[in-house]
Amino acid sequence: MKLLDVVAILEDLPENKLYRGQVGTIVEVYDPGVFEVEFSDLNGRAYAIETLTEEKLMVLYHQPLQEQTLVFQN
Numbered sequence: 001m002k003l004l005d006v007v008a009i010l011e012d013l014p015e016n017k018l019y020r021g022q023v024g025t026i027v028e029v030y031d032p033g034v035f036e037v038e039f040s041d042l043n044g045r046a047y048a049i050e051t052l053t054e055e056k057l058m059v060l061y062h063q064p065l066q067e068q069t070l071v072f073q074n
Helices: 067-073
Strands: 006-009 023-031 034-040 046-053 057-059
Touching: 023 046
Parallel strands: none
Antiparallel strands: 006 023, 006 057, 023 034, 034 046
């Protein structure tokens, strides 16, 4: 995962009012595997910014992928 990747949450985080499947963008990389993710509505207004680990996130892709792409993203 890297800066500006679009990601989805893999588990509910009710303490943060975020739930599995919500989509955000990585806006900062703090340490390997630790990211600040901004969650915005369809109008671009941020409704949450949280620091999350890569175990709680999955990168979303908007184009066809080659198998090699997936191997290097882990």
